[in-house]
Amino acid sequence: AKQYLIALSFGIIPLFIYTVLRNFIDALGQTRTSMLITILGLPVNVALNYVLIFGKLGFPHLGGVGSGYATAVTYWCILIVSIVIIHKKEPFSNFNLFKRFHRISFSTWKEILKIGLPIGFSVFFETSIFSAVTLFMSSYNTITIASHQAAINFASFLYMIPLSISMALTIVVGFEAGAKRHQDARSYSRIGVTIAVGMAFVCAGLLFTLRESVASLYTKDAEVLALTSHFLIYAIFFQLSDALQAPIQGALRGYKDVNVTFLMSLVSYWVIGLPLGIVLAKYTDLQAFGYWIGLIAGLAAGATGLAYRLIKIQKKQLLEENKSSRTA
Known part of the structure; x- marks a missing residue:
């Protein structure tokens, strides 16, 4: 190694x-x-x-x-x-990116890092929570660990859909917001979230119907197959929450609103999700499924908070736009 x-x-x-x-x-x-x-x-x-x-x-x-x-x-x-x-x-x-090299500008570095570091920490909090849950899962038997890994792997695969929409929204919302076309930025945000949620419901229906077929892609063992199918039911709610929070997060980054996103990632995953998962797993009959319920609850809380933040920012910008147009 x-x-x-x-x-x-x-x-x-x-x-x-x-x-x-x-x-x-x-x-x-x-x-x-x-x-x-x-x-x-x-x-x-x-x-x-x-x-x-x-x-x-x-x-x-x-x-x-x-x-x-x-x-x-x-x-x-x-x-x-x-x-x-x-x-x-x-x-x-x-x-002409490589035609000439400019002097170091610490003020520009500061501007970039003020946006980039919170985004980086948000991604860190999001990815590290799954590693933490995997470590907690190690206290269970091999069948449970294997089933959890298979289900989380497929959930991560489905997450690529809202993630791609999130990254696209960062680009188009940033472009429109930078040009002061706030109504267009708002429209893109709504379209992106609608597409992500709509596709999530389609994937949810397919996953619920074909969960045993999906599980069979990972294993032929009867016990692992049955438990993976059960985990995949929780994965449905997992990706529904992801479909809401990921595009909203991308839109907020387009507005350069990254500090609140960073704090909500910390709170939703590490303050709500993981502690709730530990309590449910250790002190109820849910066992390993408790961690999944904790993560789903954290994601849902984060999505709600991010939605409120996005609506607040868009209303503020529209008010400023209307005010400036009346002044002109």
């Missing part, structure tokens, strides 16, 4: 730079370009894993450590491809 992390560390710098460049590309609405770059990295990573793990084509046999080097080299590849595209392809080339 140590040698794997050392190998992987050679790719950390290109990963960080690529992440910034990818968001620059996305902010211009060219998300298809980001997708193609990421897809390009997949066969490169697969090929490098094959030759470095198993020692093929004259390369050394590195075992699991080879996967670390393969990933690091892949990060360098996608960074180089991104730089070439941004340098040569419109509309990115119009910004």
Whole structure:
């Protein structure tokens, strides 16, 4: 594990730079370009894993450590491809990003970090809660752990739908809010949330109907299959809450309203969700399902708070817009 992390560390710098460049590309609405770059990295990573793990084509046999080097080299590849595209392809080339380097501006750093750090902590609180729940789940038997992991994996897969809408809303709401077209920003927010919730209900119906088929994708063991099917019922409510909170969170980021989102992530997951899950799991007959109910409750509380915050901001901006139009 140590040698794997050392190998992987050679790719950390290109990963960080690529992440910034990818968001620059996305902010211009060219998300298809980001997708193609990421897809390009997949066969490169697969090929490098094959030759470095198993020692093929004259390369050394590195075992699991080879996967670390393969990933690091892949990060360098996608960074180089991104730089070439941004340098040569419109509309990115119009910004002359690499033509000259500017002086360090600490005031600009401060402005970026004031927006970026709260977003980063929000993501951290959201992702780390699942690791924490997995650790608590380790006190149960292997069947329960396996069933939980299978169900949470599929729930994470479904989460990609509201997450993609959330990221799109950050771009379009930010674009419209920056241009002072507040009514359009409000319309995009409503459309995004409506699409996410509508698709969540469709997925919920399909998941409830096909939950046994979904569970069978992960296991053939009868006990694990039955328990995974049960967990997937809770996953339905899980993704319904996600469908509401994720797009709203994305819209708020478009308004640069990130501090309240950060606090609500902390409260909903770590103050409401996890403690409630622990209480339900340890002091009721719900056992492992208690953690899921806690997470669902935390998500629902966060979604409610974020919805209230979004409505408040949009009302404030519309009032300011009406006031300025009357003055003009």
